[in-house]
Amino acid sequence: xxxxxxxxxxxxxxxxxxxxxxxxxxxxxxxxxxxxxxxxxxxxxxxxxxxxxxxxxxxxxxxxxxxxxxxxxxxxxxxxxxxxxxxxxxxxxxxxxxxxxxxxxx
Amino acid sequence: xxxxxxxxxxxxxxxxxxxxxxxxxxxxxxxxxxxxxxxxxxxxxxxxxxxxxxxxxxxxxxxxxxxxxxxxxxxxxxxxxxxxxxxxxxxxxxxxxxxxxxxxxxxxxxxxxxxxxxxxxxxxxxxxxxxxxxxxxxxxxxxxxxxxxxxxxxxxxxxxxxxxxxxxxxxxxxxxxxxxxxxxxxxxxxxxxxxxxxxxxxxxxxxxxxxxxxxxxxxxxxxxxxxxxxxxxxxxxxxxxxxxxxxxxxxxxxxxxxxxxxxxxxxxxxxxxxxxxxxxxxxxxxxxxxxxxxxxxxxxxxxxxxxxxxxxxxxxxxxxxxxxxxxxxxxxxxxxxxxxxxxxxxxxx
Numbered sequence: 302x303x304x305x306x307x308x309x310x311x312x313x314x315x316x317x318x319x320x321x322x323x324x325x326x327x328x329x330x331x332x333x334x335x336x337x338x339x340x341x342x343x344x345x346x347x348x349x350x351x352x353x354x355x356x357x358x359x360x361x362x363x364x365x366x367x368x369x370x371x372x373x374x375x376x377x378x379x380x381x382x383x384x385x386x387x388x389x390x391x392x393x394x395x396x397x398x399x400x401x402x403x404x405x406x407x
Numbered sequence: 408x409x410x411x412x413x414x415x416x417x418x419x420x421x422x423x424x425x426x427x428x429x430x431x432x433x434x435x436x437x438x439x440x441x442x443x444x445x446x447x448x449x450x451x452x453x454x455x456x457x458x459x460x461x462x463x464x465x466x467x468x469x470x471x472x473x474x475x476x477x478x479x480x481x482x483x484x485x486x487x488x489x490x491x492x493x494x495x496x497x498x499x500x501x502x503x504x505x506x507x508x509x510x511x512x513x514x515x516x517x518x519x520x521x522x523x524x525x526x527x528x529x530x531x532x533x534x535x536x537x538x539x540x541x542x543x544x545x546x547x548x549x550x551x552x553x554x555x556x557x558x559x560x561x562x563x564x565x566x567x568x569x570x571x572x573x574x575x576x577x578x579x580x581x582x583x584x585x586x587x588x589x590x591x592x593x594x595x596x597x598x599x600x601x602x603x604x605x606x607x608x609x610x611x612x613x614x615x616x617x618x619x620x621x622x623x624x625x626x627x628x629x630x631x632x633x634x635x636x637x638x639x640x641x642x643x644x645x646x647x648x649x650x651x652x653x654x655x656x657x658x659x660x661x662x663x664x665x666x667x668x669x670x671x672x673x674x675x676x677x678x679x680x681x682x683x684x685x686x687x688x689x690x691x692x693x694x695x696x697x698x699x700x701x702x703x704x705x706x707x708x709x710x711x712x713x714x715x716x717x718x719x720x721x722x723x724x725x726x727x728x729x730x731x732x733x734x735x736x737x738x739x740x741x742x743x744x745x746x747x748x749x750x751x752x753x754x755x756x
Contacts, residue, residue: 318466319632319644371663374632381422381633384410384430402644403632404467404659 311342311394315351319402326357335392336359344375345388352367363400372404385393414439421637425627425670433637440634444622445480452599453620454569456487461567463558463619464492464521466509469573471642472631473623476576477571478517491565492517495557496525497550498533499647501565506643513641526553530711538649541723547653548727549718552710556702562617570619577628577662579621580673583680585657592685593692593705600681604703616703627673708733722751 315331322329327371335342335350345367352360363370375382376399377390409419414435423430424439431439448454462477464470474492481488494510497503507523514521527533530553538546562570579599586595597603601624604616623631635642650656665672685691696702697709704710710726716737717725725733733751736743743751 318636323645334556371667372659374629376636379421379637380409380419383422383423399636401632401636403628404646404663 309394310337311392311396313347313392313395314397315355316397316399317401318399319374320404321363321400321402324358324363325355331355342392344377344382344392345387347392348388352361359373361397369400370404372402372405374401374402410679419592422582422630422633425629425666426674428670429651433466436630436637437634440630441476441479441483444476444626445484447625448480448600448622450628451620452570453602454486454488455632458487458568459489459491461491461493461522461565461570461617462519463570463572463575464494464510464513465612466506466513466643467573468642468644469578469623469628471509471573471576471619471640472511472635473571473573474513474517475640476634477622478519490519491564491567492519492521493558493561493567493570494523495554495561496519496523496527497554498526498535499649500532500535502645502647503534503590505645509643510643516641520565522561522565524564526557529553529557529560530715532715534649537718540718540721543649544652545724546649547726548715550649551569552714556709556711558619558703559616559702567617570617571622572619573623574621575623575628575631576673576677577659579624579680580676581655581658581662583676584662585655586680588658589637589654592689595651595680595683596685599677625677645753678696708737713737717751722748724751 311334313333313335315333317329317331318324325331333355333387335347348364348367348369352364356363361370363369368394369375375387377385378397382390410430412418412420412432412435413429414431418432418434420430421433422436424436454460460477462470462474464474466740475492477488477490479488481490492510492514494507496507510521513519525533534546534550537549541549558570558572572646581596583595586592586598603617604618604622634640662673662676669675692705694703694705697712698707699712700709702709702711706713708716713726717723722743725737733743733747736747
């Protein structure tokens with residue numbers, strides 16, 4: 302019922318591009334599942350989870366403080382996260398997130 | 408609840424523009440981005456009908472977007488330009504060979520002729536060779552200087568009238584900051600110019616360079632990346648392996664932090680750079696020609712010749728730092744003293 306919805310694990314598709322994939326073992330696409338918890342998951346918590354569970358090296362190139370390093374763009378279901386509340390956005394099951402690094406030559 | 412596009416007030420917005428704060432849908436974003444480049448081209452009078460234009464193409468995000476937008480605008484507004492792709496192979500294994508593959512794909516996709524010029528063929532040195540001699544500090548100095556000339560040589564081979572590069576607003580702002588930090592007043596004046604080497608700056612003879620311009624000068628890097636992403640443009644995206652100590656990295660990090668607080672910082676820094684006045688009595692370099700190769704230069708020997716001389720004589724520090732006196736000695740084919748050679752030989756890794 303209501304209690305079960307709040308606690309259901311969330312399936313997400315994460316995509317890393319623009320060179321960011323190099324911090325994740327060179328793998329661009331990741332299908333992940335976030336475990337149950339009482340509170341809804343938000344991006345702030347997701348970043349902590351990513352740092353703990355997915356980042357292979359040099360976390361300072363991906364995360365700065367509690368947000369992404371400036372120069373990394375975040376898209377939620379193909380829309381700029383600045384339109385969705387950035388770190389406060391509450392993740393939904395089957396959301397698609399893209400992290401694109403812009404920090405390289407053009 | 409999705410934000411609605413402020414352009415068409417119908418479709419859901421996909422990005423918030425750093426420049427204006429407007430939220431736009433995909434179609435309105437493409438239109439706004441392309442229109443702004445078009446306005447930049449018109450107001451700065453970057454091109455004339457019938458010109459053969461070489462697009463500096465590295466396979467990276469900026470030049471890929473530049474090639475795409477130039478093709479779109481050339482057709483949409485009948486610029487009457489003949490577009491060609493121009494690529495420089497610095498000889499960086501694992502980096503440049505991969506990105507050149509991307510350029511070749513772009514060539515197919517946009518059906519444009521392509522010319523690739525290499526450091527090996529022009530200078531007899533690849534960046535791999537150079538880094539082996541010079542080390543990991545100051546190597547970017549070599550590459551930047553050589554690439555500038557390489558683009559001109561390639562442009563001459565392709566007989567283009569003009570070159571355009573994918574430098575974006577972030578790049579120009581970073582350069583302004585770098586030149587302030589290094590006290591390079593001569594470069595500070597030139598670096599915000601949207602077109603260089605064209606009218607108003609000559610007075611040079613055959614060493615005159617082919618004019619080059621930056622149609623994306625006011626385009627934010629964020630928008631370039633999203634334009635490429637939403638248009639599914641194919642680009643190569645890795646840090647050059649030799650660049651980790653590049654000075655520009657500091658300016659870039661600083662600028663990104665500024666942008667996070669105040670998005671207009673980027674165009675504001677460019678604006679500051681454009682409006683700087685050099686004080687009366689400040690000594691500015693005078694443009695002339697290199698006495699060895701004829702290329703444009705404010706010294707007797709152009710930077711590329713000095714750097715090459717250093718490489719060929721096993722004196723990798725020649726050209727890094729100020730050694731005016733020594734240039735004259737080299738020109739006169741005079742040997743350097745043991746002390747002078749020692750100064751130039753030391754390399755820190």
